[in-house]
Amino acid sequence: MFEEMATARYYEERLQEEYLEGKQPAFDISAGPIPGELHLAAGQEAAAAGVCRHLRDDDTVTAPHRPHHVAIAKGVDLKRMTAEIFGRESGLSSGKGGHMHLFDPDAGFACSGIIAQGCPPAVGAGLAAKKRNEDSVAVAFLGEGAISQGAFLESLNLAAVQQLPVVFVIEDNDWAISMPKERVTDVADGSRRAGGFDMPGVRVDYDDATAVYDAAKEAVGRARAGNGPTLLEVQVHRRMGHFMGDPESYRPDEDVAAAEQRDSIERLADDLRSEGVEDDELEAIREEARERVDEAIEWAKEQPEPDPDAAYEDVFVNPPSGVTAQEPDHELAGGDD
Amino acid sequence: MSGTDDRVAVAASGVWPEDVEDDETAVVVNWFAREGRRVEEGETICEIQIEKVSIDVPAPVTGELVAIERGEDAELTREDVLAYVAPG
Amino acid sequence: MSEQEQRAVERELTMSRAMVEAVAHEMREDEEVFYMGEDVADYGGIFDSTEGLLEEFGRDRIMDVPISETAYLGAAVGAAQEGMRPIAELMFVDFFGVAMDQIYNQMAKNTYMSGGAVNVPMVLTAAVGGTYNDAAQHSQTLYGTFAHLPGMKVVVPSTAYDAKGLMHNAIRDDDPVVYLFHKRLMGIGWMPAPDGPKTPVPEEEYTIPFGSADVKREGEDATVVTLGLHVHRALEAADALAEDGIDAEVIDLRTLVPLDTETIHESVAKTGRLVVVDEDYQSYGVTGEIIASVAEDGLADLEAVERVAVPDVPLPYARPMENEVVPDSEDIESAVRSAHDA
Numbered sequence: 001m002f003e004e005m006a007t008a009r010y011y012e013e014r015l016q017e018e019y020l021e022g023k024q025p026a027f028d029i030s031a032g033p034i035p036g037e038l039h040l041a042a043g044q045e046a047a048a049a050g051v052c053r054h055l056r057d058d059d060t061v062t063a064p065h066r067p068h069h070v071a072i073a074k075g076v077d078l079k080r081m082t083a084e085i086f087g088r089e090s091g092l093s094s095g096k097g098g099h100m101h102l103f104d105p106d107a108g109f110a111c112s113g114i115i116a117q118g119c120p121p122a123v124g125a126g127l128a129a130k131k132r133n134e135d136s137v138a139v140a141f142l143g144e145g146a147i148s149q150g151a152f153l154e155s156l157n158l159a160a161v162q163q164l165p166v167v168f169v170i171e172d173n174d175w176a177i178s179m180p181k182e183r184v185t186d187v188a189d190g191s192r193r194a195g196g197f198d199m200p201g202v203r204v205d206y207d208d209a210t211a212v213y214d215a216a217k218e219a220v221g222r223a224r225a226g227n228g229p230t231l232l233e234v235q236v237h238r239r240m241g242h243f244m245g246d247p248e249s250y251r252p253d254e255d256v257a258a259a260e261q262r263d264s265i266e267r268l269a270d271d272l273r274s275e276g277v278e279d280d281e282l283e284a285i286r287e288e289a290r291e292r293v294d295e296a297i298e299w300a301k302e303q304p305e306p307d308p309d310a311a312y313e314d315v316f317v318n319p320p321s322g323v324t325a326q327e328p329d330h331e332l333a334g335g336d337d
Numbered sequence: 338m339s340g341t342d343d344r345v346a347v348a349a350s351g352v353w354p355e356d357v358e359d360d361e362t363a364v365v366v367n368w369f370a371r372e373g374r375r376v377e378e379g380e381t382i383c384e385i386q387i388e389k390v391s392i393d394v395p396a397p398v399t400g401e402l403v404a405i406e407r408g409e410d411a412e413l414t415r416e417d418v419l420a421y422v423a424p425g
Numbered sequence: 426m427s428e429q430e431q432r433a434v435e436r437e438l439t440m441s442r443a444m445v446e447a448v449a450h451e452m453r454e455d456e457e458v459f460y461m462g463e464d465v466a467d468y469g470g471i472f473d474s475t476e477g478l479l480e481e482f483g484r485d486r487i488m489d490v491p492i493s494e495t496a497y498l499g500a501a502v503g504a505a506q507e508g509m510r511p512i513a514e515l516m517f518v519d520f521f522g523v524a525m526d527q528i529y530n531q532m533a534k535n536t537y538m539s540g541g542a543v544n545v546p547m548v549l550t551a552a553v554g555g556t557y558n559d560a561a562q563h564s565q566t567l568y569g570t571f572a573h574l575p576g577m578k579v580v581v582p583s584t585a586y587d588a589k590g591l592m593h594n595a596i597r598d599d600d601p602v603v604y605l606f607h608k609r610l611m612g613i614g615w616m617p618a619p620d621g622p623k624t625p626v627p628e629e630e631y632t633i634p635f636g637s638a639d640v641k642r643e644g645e646d647a648t649v650v651t652l653g654l655h656v657h658r659a660l661e662a663a664d665a666l667a668e669d670g671i672d673a674e675v676i677d678l679r680t681l682v683p684l685d686t687e688t689i690h691e692s693v694a695k696t697g698r699l700v701v702v703d704e705d706y707q708s709y710g711v712t713g714e715i716i717a718s719v720a721e722d723g724l725a726d727l728e729a730v731e732r733v734a735v736p737d738v739p740l741p742y743a744r745p746m747e748n749e750v751v752p753d754s755e756d757i758e759s760a761v762r763s764a765h766d767a
Contacts, residue, residue, distance in 0.1 A: 028617055029557050029615050030558070035558030036557065036558035036742060037559055087743035087744060096746065098742030098743075101560055113560070113563060114519070114523065115520075145492045148491035150493070177464045177471070178466075178468035179489050183489060184490075250468055306743050308749035311738055311741045315737070
């Protein structure tokens with residue numbers, strides 16, 4: 001777990017640096033080496049690492065718009081994921097998806113930029129496993145802002161009534177962009193929503209990776225044994241704003257300070273030290289993580305950008321003739337030609 | 338028109354955020370008045386961006402905007418003159 | 426006074442500030458007007474669509490809502506049917522999918538299904554458009570989708586002046602109005618706008634009636650019909666074409682429903698050449714509709730037709746691919762040349 005968490009944290013720190021290149025002093029979203037928006041997950045590592053530790057390659061995970069830490073914990077190809085984020089041809093989606101839309105079927109990973117919309121496909125993966133009598137499971141990650149969305153609540157109900165092998169993991173970072181949790185729900189404990197569907201619900205306090213690991217072990221085990229879904233809520237911190245460029249002027253200073261002080265990685269390191277792990281062992285893990293991340297970023301930046309005409313491919317796997325998207329030829333009609 | 342000496346400088350110092358260093362670089366994002374426009378004291382006449390935050394800059398006095406020293410996309414620090422207003 | 430001098434003395438606003446000014450005015454005038462959406466209060470709208478309104482009107486009237494589009498867009502429908510005048514914002518138009526029933530089965534149809542017994546005087550605002558590499562789920566315009574479904578008036582401003590007048594009209598209109606603002610035109614610091622959308626804006630209120638297209642540039646040789654961001658790309662193309670002696674007329678539709686076919690037909694009668702430019706998908710959309718309307722009523726005037734739109738692919742993320750599929754001024758220029766030379 002420590003390894004995945006250290007990797008994910010350093011990854012986000014490095015992406016932040018890369019993203020801001022060319023964006024100072026004027027922050028122009030279209031400038032710099034990384035295209036588009038960027039939602040970084042520093043402070044949320046415990047949820048992903050603690051859950052994914054129990055998953056196999058044939059288990060399915062769906063993540064939301066803030067997906068990197070989950071992808072890393074699930075074993076997504078780091079180099080190709082990074083190339084995708086940089087919009088390169090060798091990226092997971094050949095540059096078509098970008099950082100909110102990472103797909104790695106070999107690692108059983110997908111994500112969606114639309115709030116809560118990864119939940120129904122996770123239910124579908126669970127349904128497929130059940131129909132095929134396989135013991136694989138599906139996990140849907142979502143933010144606490146997403147628990148007010150119909151797709152989430154409908155998915156809980158469907159998974160429950162069909163007793164599907166699905167685990168729903170709410171990463172509660174307290175903020176839905178600028179909206180604090182208490183202003184969007186009267187039920188602060190999101191895991192209580194499980195009760196409405198008669199499924200187990202467990203909440204894990206701030207940044208306790210070991211507690212996440214224990215809770216997820218039970219939830220994943222329950223799903224794998226065919227005993228139906230579980231809802232977990234893990235309290236985490238948002239350390240880098242909603243997206244890069246978010247001034248967070250709506251957020252109280254003490255809340256930002258709290259996020260900076262509480263660090264799930266340091267907490268896990270303390271836990272490990274108390275179990276006798278030496279500092280230099282932890283540092284060696286961190287060093288290895290840094291090398292792996294630096295190598296992936298370097299590799300990604302060396303990859304070529306996609307050919308513009310690649311935009312016309314992949315709408316269908318089997319393009320029916322006459323329906324394939326084509327570049328307009330500007331001669332669709334006209335008097336004499 | 339008033340003499341040059343009467344001109345009042347428009348600077349970002351009055352709206353500079355407390356937690357931002359004086360020599361941090363800001364950028365002019367938008368002007369809402371052109372040279373020659375009559376502006377009212379307190380009216381937003383331009384917008385700057387500093388550390389990703391947009392800040393409105395008001396006219397310091399009522400008068401005519403006689404010169405824009407830093408146009409859109411220009412950089413500035415806390416005490417730099419953005420423009421001059423001739424009071425009246 | 427010359428146009429230059431006129432501009433010098435007028436206050437200019439970005440499109441977002443012009444929209445906000447109209448909303449604030451209507452809220453002062455009518456207590457039944459309120460604004461609901463995600464991040465519209467403290468944040469002021471992700472694209473500055475409500476900047477500063479919380480300070481003046483407070484949380485009761487500038488309401489942040491949970492991420493529950495079906496509930497709050499539907500609540501706007503219900504409040505409107507009670508006679509209030511809600512403005513409800515979808516952060517990105519691409520999110521309409523999660524609440525489409527409230528939009529097209531309730532908001533758009535309740536007037537008709539009730540035989541006119543109820544009406545739904547609400548405004549649905551939404552940010553549209555690409556050009557900043559946000560990929561397929563955050564870059565669409567979907568102009569044609571909303572305009573296709575009956576029962577909604579559809580507004581697409583391209584300048585600050587138009588944005589304010591159209592917003593006044595939208596709030597006062599007794600029917601549901603979908604007000605689609607292009608992110609790239611808002612004048613946000615972190616997403617610089619092209620030259621053009623920032624215009625002089627009168628401080629007093631004024632309305633721009635729906636169904637009145639605006640000739641943004643007069644010309645004799647070809648008619649370019651477009652909307653939103655592409656008004657400015659078409660004007661840029663027209664400037665380049667003028668250097669080669671091709672005089673393009675640029676028509677900004679401003680509203681898709683109602684559609685001002687008269688202005689288009691008059692222009693085509695003059696130029697004989699029609700180029701329609703759209704940032705939406707090409708098939709079954711705005712380009713086909715405009716061309717069909719001219720073909721129906723003015724076929725004899727039509728010597729050449731071109732359309733420039735997003736080919737039928739979702740919007741890709743990487744810059745070379747997005748630039749390929751979103752029409753730029755050079756694409757418009759070459760389409761006008763083709764029509765002109767036809």
